[in-house]
Amino acid sequence: MQEMITVAVDAMGGDNAPNEIIKGCIESINDDSNIKIYLVGNNIIINEQLTKYTYNKEQLEVVDAKETIDTCESPVMAIRRKKESSLVKGLNLVKEKKANAFVSAGSTGAILAGGTFIVGRIKGIERPALAPLIPHKKGVSLLIDCGANVDSKASYLVQYAKMGSIYFENVLGVKNPRVALINIGEEKSKGNSLVKEAYSLLENEDINFIGNIEAREIPEGKADILVCDAFVGNIILKYTEGFALTMLSMLKKHLLQNVRSKIGTLLLKPALKDFKKSFDYSEYGGAPLLGLEGLVVKTHGSSDSKAIKNTILQCKKFSDQKINQKIKENIKI
């Protein structure tokens, strides 16, 4: 028998809140009877939305939270001051072990700060790491860290590699995933002092470390887990997004330039849709913040119901596979 999992969901975070968030929650519980949701947010708005749906009432509970944290607020200040926000209340449910996980499409900074301060780190973990998936030719890679640890130590990178391996193997189902260090050359001697030190440490760890990966090989899918400090991770993550969008808009401009190309484009519609879909990784869920005493997942700000549902199912897998227990066993204190 499967175990029950309880997920607290921030109903107020993200561009499509609360409607798409609520819809995604309903879809997840209608899909899996072993999920219970705490929908955290303005109870008047949420309850009004809920009347539209048919679902098992025992699987969903509304937790009132009248404040919201804006993406432009200072994360640390917002977490301290807005005790009645959906984000702080949701994270407290994880801290108090009432929920196994917390999901939010809200401010990344506030989720990172709140996750660390409210939920707290696993003993022995130096820094929790935000690990989104980025698309490549044949699938996805886990990019770790994209969080707040911009002045990293080599020992952090080693922990990211280990946590990433455990997550990727158990949640994405890839046995013995390939771990690579993002660097500016393949040789061990390449790079800045941080990655040189990290390389020497990673060689001696019980993971499938395949060495350095150059940025040009990332889209080829040469590694499953891409290890880097958060400054580099953030740049790669955001550049991927910006570059893909710009390429698609440039392509569109060229395709619609005259009658001949317009007819061609019409014929190509299904193929182009398929192509665009290659970059839609909402089906994989959100980015986990690994290394905390509970699961916190940041989903994309523009998440729709499908992305929310898949993120909740991802939490279920995380819990079923006992990821945190495995992380604890693997981290030497």
Added chain:
Amino acid sequence: MQEMITVAVDAMGGDNAPNEIIKGCIESINDDSNIKIYLVGNNIIINEQLTKYTYNKEQLEVVDAKETIDTCESPVMAIRRKKESSLVKGLNLVKEKKANAFVSAGSTGAILAGGTFIVGRIKGIERPALAPLIPHKKGVSLLIDCGANVDSKASYLVQYAKMGSIYFENVLGVKNPRVALINIGEEKSKGNSLVKEAYSLLENEDINFIGNIEAREIPEGKADILVCDAFVGNIILKYTEGFALTMLSMLKKHLLQNVRSKIGTLLLKPALKDFKKSFDYSEYGGAPLLGLEGLVVKTHGSSDSKAIKNTILQCKKFSDQKINQKIKENIKI
């Protein structure tokens, strides 16, 4: 009257050497009578190729160099040991003021090391910087540094910003170019210790500093000069290349998936060619190594004759616009 410029060209470096390199040289002198070329490399091979072309013999001289430096050799060792290589001999021509510039499509590491050790830095320049152009929606940006300075100081970044501004304004003809610091957020308080310190310094410089730029805004063309340390610069440069190639190959796969899409693709051929051309920036020439007592330019390893010709014309502009004199005037010692 225009001044004469002498450019030493490495005939043996790059994937298409020596044929395309030689062809590019001939095209440049046939285009501009104020250019003189030293073609550096194996004189037997070069002279044999030269018989194919008609050109003004006074504008081209062959400098024999029987050794070549391979991309997999240790750059510093290769520079020291292979005194008879086309790279070392070409750089010596610049050092001895026999040539104004040196152009090579060979090993980036060896060009960087050779440029610094043989040609030498301008007095007051802490580190020379490699500054390639990357494409954006409306044109190109100068990405500085992509060289060897992976553990940078904030003061280096300030010099990159100043040298980049002078180069972009005078060679690309953009008045008062916008300089941005690559960072993981827009606010001054964001980023690692290096960029925070660099931000404070850049604010007080006499350049058009527009603040931080996030990676997702790079493809939008929000800035002309993108300042970063070489670790970040290398990652962005190589990721751009890898990502664009992967996207194009994925697109191709989708376009050729069935008869309908094949007909569509046929109709779209001119439009797709235009689209692909947006990423061909060989017309802008190569990446200058700024801050040296002479001009050294690294062109792409796959450079064809057009890229070589444009790089030589770029050297002419660099010289005509007296870039190095302007750099010297602008760098406080």
